[in-house]
Amino acid sequence: MHPTSKSQSLRYAVSGLLAALTGMAVGHLVAAFVNPAASPVLSVGSTVIDATPTPVKEWAVQNFGNADKPILLGSVGLVTALAAMVIGLVARKRPSAAGVLVVLLAGLAGLAAMLRPTAGPVDILPAFAAAVVGAAVLFGLLRLLGSGTTTAAERSTDSGRASGSSPTPESPLDHSAQAPGVPSTTGRRNFLLGAAGATVGAAAVGALGQKLAAAPTLPSSVALPAPQNTAAALPAGLETKVKGISAFSTPIKEFYRVDTALVIPRIDVQTWELEITGDVDKPYTLTFDELIKMPMIEKHITLNCVSNEVGGPYISSTLWQGVLVKDLLERAGVKSGVDQILSESTDGMTISTPIEALTDDREAMIAVAMNGEPLPARHGFPARMVTPGLYGFVGATKWVTKLTATTYAKDEAYWTKRDWLIDGTVKTQARIDTPRGLATYKPGKIAIGGVAWAQRRGIKEVEVRVDDGPWQKATLGPDGGTDYWRQWYWEWDAKSGRHDLTVRATDGTGEVQTEKRADPFPGGASGYHSIVVLVS
Ligand SMILES: Nc1nc2c(c(=O)[nH]1)N[C@H]1C(S)=C(S)[C@@H](COP(=O)(O)O)O[C@H]1N2
Numbered sequence: 001m002h003p004t005s006k007s008q009s010l011r012y013a014v015s016g017l018l019a020a021l022t023g024m025a026v027g028h029l030v031a032a033f034v035n036p037a038a039s040p041v042l043s044v045g046s047t048v049i050d051a052t053p054t055p056v057k058e059w060a061v062q063n064f065g066n067a068d069k070p071i072l073l074g075s076v077g078l079v080t081a082l083a084a085m086v087i088g089l090v091a092r093k094r095p096s097a098a099g100v101l102v103v104l105l106a107g108l109a110g111l112a113a114m115l116r117p118t119a120g121p122v123d124i125l126p127a128f129a130a131a132v133v134g135a136a137v138l139f140g141l142l143r144l145l146g147s148g149t150t151t152a153a154e155r156s157t158d159s160g161r162a163s164g165s166s167p168t169p170e171s172p173l174d175h176s177a178q179a180p181g182v183p184s185t186t187g188r189r190n191f192l193l194g195a196a197g198a199t200v201g202a203a204a205v206g207a208l209g210q211k212l213a214a215a216p217t218l219p220s221s222v223a224l225p226a227p228q229n230t231a232a233a234l235p236a237g238l239e240t241k242v243k244g245i246s247a248f249s250t251p252i253k254e255f256y257r258v259d260t261a262l263v264i265p266r267i268d269v270q271t272w273e274l275e276i277t278g279d280v281d282k283p284y285t286l287t288f289d290e291l292i293k294m295p296m297i298e299k300h301i302t303l304n305c306v307s308n309e310v311g312g313p314y315i316s317s318t319l320w321q322g323v324l325v326k327d328l329l330e331r332a333g334v335k336s337g338v339d340q341i342l343s344e345s346t347d348g349m350t351i352s353t354p355i356e357a358l359t360d361d362r363e364a365m366i367a368v369a370m371n372g373e374p375l376p377a378r379h380g381f382p383a384r385m386v387t388p389g390l391y392g393f394v395g396a397t398k399w400v401t402k403l404t405a406t407t408y409a410k411d412e413a414y415w416t417k418r419d420w421l422i423d424g425t426v427k428t429q430a431r432i433d434t435p436r437g438l439a440t441y442k443p444g445k446i447a448i449g450g451v452a453w454a455q456r457r458g459i460k461e462v463e464v465r466v467d468d469g470p471w472q473k474a475t476l477g478p479d480g481g482t483d484y485w486r487q488w489y490w491e492w493d494a495k496s497g498r499h500d501l502t503v504r505a506t507d508g509t510g511e512v513q514t515e516k517r518a519d520p521f522p523g524g525a526s527g528y529h530s531i532v533v534l535v536s
Pocket residue numbers: 255256257258259260261303304305306345346347349378379380391392393396397398399
């Protein structure tokens with residue numbers, strides 16, 4: 001191919017790319033007003049998440065951790081960019097076909113947005129805006145590409161400038177060097193200006209959309225009342241004594257986050273409502289003000305994710321404040337035969353929780369505060385469920401708006417449809433936080449420490465083993481209650497060499513955690529946490 005023609009192809013590909021970028025950016029901005037989740041790139045991303053088979057999703061969570069979403073969105077962006085560049089190339093020969101393809105591409109995003117479980121009619125608007133702007137930018141750039149087609153006079157100045165040779169206007173050689181439809185300097189400059197403008201515009205508009213979609217907090221006019229039933233303050237944890245051990249109370253900024261939401265739902269407390277319905281005598285709805293006027297309790301609870309690998313990071317602990325689910329259900333009068341409460345959130349999540357877990361003495365709650373502060377948006381603002389003893393996927397609905405008394409036979413929750421178990425009882429586990437696996441340490445005294453948990457049962461004992469040696473009893477940290485994790489440590493006199501360190505916990509009933517390894521899917525990981533350290 002002729003080099004000039006090659007760079008001309010590049011300009012067409014760039015036109016397609018910029019059309020898609022500006023379209024997506026404008027769609028993102030429009031979505032900030034109608035529904036942030038309806039942003040073209042986000043709704044396509046969410047559709048991909050929901051359509052991904054469970055094993056692939058597990059693999060992504062294990063391998064990418066918290067980077068799984070940026071990587072997913074990056075991939076969606078990359079595929080879109082490639083498609084857009086192809087559309088740009090098509091536009092060189094068939095501009096109207098390219099226009100149709102831009103509209104189709106935006107249409108796919110619109111379809112994804114409309115098929116989201118919580119989609120409303122306005123959710124089509126971002127994709128519509130993306131189609132209009134995308135097509136406009138494409139045709140705008142095409143015009144610039146076509147507009148400055150070389151005139152003889154311009155060509156002469158062109159070649160003169162480029163080569164520094166004396167101008168030879170109308171030379172046949174000069175003429176043949178110019179491919180048909182190739183823009184002059186003016187045309188190229190106009191195209192570059194247009195492209196730069198589209199790039200800057202897309203970036204500015206996208207950033208504005210991102211800012212407008214930012215998560216809300218409790219307005220200063222709404223003050224959380226103190227709980228009637230306060231929890232005793234936690235004793236100081238071991239973290240000051242054992243370097244590298246998880247803090248007894250997880251700093252809220254470090255609290256793990258697991259959910260399917262690509263944009264954190266923005267909920268206005270003034271319009272938020274909690275509906276209690278289903279097989280109940282008196283269904284009712286509460287505003288946020290009415291909810292927090294009910295008696296509230298406080299409780300130290302450890303929350304963990306069923307997707308956590310043995311030794312994994314998806315576990316955190318804090319003080320929660322909220323209204324007992326039991327009180328909320330009592331007021332509605334749950335009919336006999338009900339075996340689950342199906343909770344729903346603004347982002348379309350559905351979670352089944354066994355009715356006993358919500359009504360027995362474990363104090364499951366609709367929480368409105370963590371560690372004395374209103375829930376951060378990413379942890380469920382303004383209200384979420386917390387059920388001690390159950391993994392989050394069956395008891396910790398964030399951004400909750402509806403509780404339906406029903407049966408497992410009648411209603412199936414999001415994860416159940418994806419073959420995760422209905423029984424989400426937390427398994428007894430222990431984790432080594434320090435020393436770090438595969439790190440090298442000097443011989444001598446090394447504190448081995450970490451956390452152990454068995455919510456509802458509590459931790460009675462933690463033991464550590466070095467290589468094939470005997471199980472050594474670890475010292476336990478303070479007791480934060482049966483629903484709270486327990487810190488532990490054991491001082492090791494490390495000798496040179498490569499060593500395996502293994503930990504196991506015994507729960508409050510005297511049962512030692514199982515050694516049998518299980519993957520997180522479908523009901524939570526099991527097995528002993530073991531690391532290798534090098535001493536030299
Ligand atoms: N609305 C909603 N709630 C949700 C989820 C979700 O995807 N959407 N994920 C659940 C899962 S799997 C877990 S482990 C916990 C995690 O809560 P956190 O992010 O506050 O730690 O939230 C639960 N609640």
